[in-house]
Amino acid sequence: MGDKAHTHPGAAGRAVAADRPASLRNVVLVGHSGSGKTTLVEALALTAGAVNRAGRVEDGGCVSDYDAIEHRQQRSVQLSLVPVEWEGVKINLLDTPGYADFVGELRAGLRAADAALFVVSAADGVDGSTRMVWEECAAVGMPRALVVTHLESARADFEEMTRMCAEAFGADDPDAVLPLYLPLRAPEGSDGHAAVTGLVGLLTRKVFDYSTGAREESEPAAGQLPGMEEARNRLIEGIIAESEDETLMDRYLAGEQVDLDTLVKDLERAVARGSFFPVLAAAPAAEGAKQGIGTVELLDLVVRGFPTPPERQTPAVTTLDGRTRELEPCDPDGPLVAEVVKTSSDPYVGRVSLVRVFSGTLRPDDTVHVSGHGLADRGPEDRTLHEADERVGALSTPFGKQQRPVTHAVAGDLVSVAKLTRAETGDTLSAKDDPLLMAPWRMPDPLLPVAIRAHSKADEDKLSQGLARLVAEDPTMRLEQNQDTHQVVLWCLGEAHADVALERLRGRYGVQVDVVAHRVALRETFAGRSAGRGRHVKQSGGHGQYAICEIEVEPLPGGSGIEFVDKVVGGAVPRQFIPSVEKGVRAQAAKGVAAGHPLIDVRVTLLDGKAHSVDSSDAAFQTAGALALREAAADARIHLLEPVAEVSVLLSDDYVGAVMSDLSGRRGRVLGTEQAGGGRTLVRAEVPEIELGRYAVDLRSLSHGTARFDRRYARHEPMPPQVAERIRQQEREAP
Template sequence: IDIVNMKAMRFKDGKFSADSIPDELKPAADKYRTKLVEKIAESDDTLIEKYLEGGELTDEEIHKGLREGSITRRFIPVVCGSAAGNIGIQQLLDTISVCLPSPLEMANITPIFGVNPRNDEKIERKPAESDPLSMRVFKTIADPFAGRLTIFRVFSGVLKADSTVYNSTRESREKIGNIFYPLGKKQVPVQKAGPGEIAVVAKLKYTKTGDTLCDMGNPIRFEQMKFADPMISYAIAPKSRGDEEKVSTGLQKMLDEDPTLKFHRDTETKEMILSGMGQVHLEVTLEKLKRKFGVEVEMKTPKIPYRETIKRSSRAQGRYKKQSGGRGQYGDCWIEIKPLRGGANFEFINKIVGGVIPRQYIPAIEKGITETMLGGIIAGYPMVDLQAKVYDGSYHPVDSSEMAFKIAGSMALKKAVQGANAVLLEPILKIEVVTPDEFLGNVIGDLNGKRGKVQGVEPMSGGNQNIIALVPMAETLTYANQLNSLTSGRGMYSIEFSHYEEVPAHLAQKIIAERTKPKEE
């Protein structure tokens, strides 16, 4: 409902129409319309007199009052909509045009502040052509034909075509060629851009999103833009074999466009991981990847980096003997394994005495153990927190070799683990969730349902609560979408790794069964 123009806006397939407000919504619309008019009238003596006498203002007076109230910051207009559903976008643009001031109107009210990059002294710039040039890059676009396009807003001074500017963020010079105004899909060439204007230049060498560009003789650096950490991650894979390099190259260029995107290859799972602010954000990114770079990918939840460990001590023999004519292979060792505490992943102890195993074969035994730990034993995940002690064995003066003792060490570990109560460990994340008060119970209940352990709840300003909890990583893979649903889009969260913890037995059985299930041909 548009309470400024008192119309019901209906949206479908990216198009909208303005109709009369339905009868059932009219009382609520009238109520909020009255509040809006009262707020506008309070900001102007002339309007308050007219309102008290007649109780209504004209559309022109309302628009004027909205604009003046925004300029003086007596109030801030709020516009509702959905970028994903293409709802309310035109209304937002109209509101910006009607309500928000031009920089020239703000010139004597709110100068912008920065620091001199040479001495960190605080300085100001007024949004006027007479002040030295200063501007900030707020977006970068990787165009497959035109190259990198840099979009910026001029705060003060005038940027002219075919000039040189100073990037105070990166301490480098940039050559400005042609300047364009972005008008929808078109780019209109211009000779200059002044305060408040948004313009585009191409092929800057060093400049990235958030950088400050300014006059060489009057440098200024604005406060660095802070970008939110990603809230959701997915594994991605190209639909066509051989396209991995194209995916990686395309995404690296798109990272320049969007600093809230993160992309890396998981060294353990070998998956390409793409992280962003939400599922829609990632879907839009992949659609751009397809459109600009001609490569299609599919998203799936990333693999969980489980670990294996043991809970008690165990001893076992590894004896490898092979005879097939000529020189054979012989290696024999006894090892004891124990759980290791204190954060050390592995410890190897040599307790061989009397030369029952020659010294040169001891490193081979250790290598056999560590390589087997890396590949896992019960489910194929790396084994951690284990001490291995070799204390006995035997050798053959002719047939023994490093390879034979390496195999013997591996065999001994596999046998010892069978009696050591091996278990799976899962990564536990520390999660901080900020939610409005009214959703607190739902969010805590949801965290408890995810095997989470709430560590504390802290009240925040603005009617919000900060929940601190420990939650298994396996339960958080789609949490951004779930939190969005629980809090009507008003919740946010951050996560960081905390520690590893044993997986409950009933879940571990399912994970091991799935991991060891024979693959279909």
């Protein structure tokens, strides 16, 4: 595919534009952290002429310009777009973070793309999280190809890596994961390692040598033919098996030679429809070279094999009242439908939204309708619709830290939009007079709580605004103002995710915060029956206060709340003051009776009391009710109740034993397991929430990144005495 010479004038110094959806390709790069995605993007930009040999664009800036956080963490933490041009086609390369904490950026890249390029390191192999993303792509039929990197590593073996990829990604059909090229190596050096100098094209039987700094085509040497022919025959059989011509396999097996053009066209169609997954190789360019090894072949595959935006189905679109709206796929003249896939803040420009246009054409100064599902609110039942009209600011195409102005963006393209102050990640942009809404893409639930507080009074004034901007940019982060514990809690995907969030608060919004211990919402209840007498009698020369009441308290089953019963006889407590007693009891229950946690699941029975014809009042009986409840608690054993969550863990069968053992160590009760298919098991358990604080981090470590879990509040139940005592001690020592 694309085995020919290439010369390109380059696209550096100008914006890459596209006026037709058919001249666009949107490709997301997927792979674990350190697999070489960003390096590959830089190599592709170099080959396409978008940057010079130093990786810099002609008018300044670098294709891989990181923000300060990425420099410190030595890894990508956000989605980045690099547009390049090849053979008259604009290719939007979406580089995604490989670390699990930033899977939200990956999901955004998958939403914006029409095909995926899986980058696999020959030194590290295929990890579990990459397999999971492959399965997600397979579920929606996204076309995919694989690139093997780090072939310069001493232990790199392209053939073995290809076999591993076929095992990992070709479960249904291993012959659908096959190489198009084989790496060409120089003679072994003194260290026993042979550097990659070029590629051998299996379909064309041509050698593409990069060793001189330029891509040179030649015939293979005699020693290269045996291995090449075996791999070539398997490739041809794999392509023919995917051919729409059902007679082609029979003719091939009968000895008929299939011409190259037929094979290439069948290959391109199979790749575009997501039924064949070619494997390519990439290696660093030789010193002074203008092209990275394998980059020409990869760009050719993207242009000729990956689908155009009109060939991919548009996500579901509805009107704001929920009626389905049918749209022509990727029609530049159709109604405007675009989606914000990423939101960031620029210190000079303000908020910048990366937008994928699915229908219509977006232009500067248009007034658009912004509508969304409330992704920042998170929560399955709390996706309230929000909407506003906004004027579109300047349009630009990003390149490193630069923003190059463009006049418009047609359906299928990606563009940066300035100053959409009301738009959040996941929101839909549509015409003001024809508002529409796209179905949101699935985001993982943040399950790691990080409690924070402002470092100073000045920070406290800026905290709410900074947090609002933070969650608007990142829909995988949830903000909670916990009414029970009075804590501000950021729910994150992991520790690195939390670190980046706090760094952005400090760096972008100038808010210093302190991380404090996260507290769960505990409750109290009575362990047995108890009685109490509340006496509130005061006389200070004038109008006094007089109220006496006697109550009995007994525990109720979980979930019963506070039940108040009136059993007063003979008018000992006047009827108008009985609600006052109840109000006082409930107010005291909300404050707690032992450790300051709300009291629940008890029945309070008012038995008797006394009143004064002049000095009794509503306030006096409220106070007496509260005093009676406190006295009853002083003579009773009080249980500390902790919230218990229903936890479901989906994981590989290999880690079931370790995960179940870990759940037991967290005082969890395993309710059962069931097979989930694909070598995975679903484990259901009930676990105290106090034991789940770091479970998102620990589970990832236990399962090597292959497991995920969700949690749902089940109930409050008594805490074991030794644990309750430890919690009370911690609360006494807390500042």
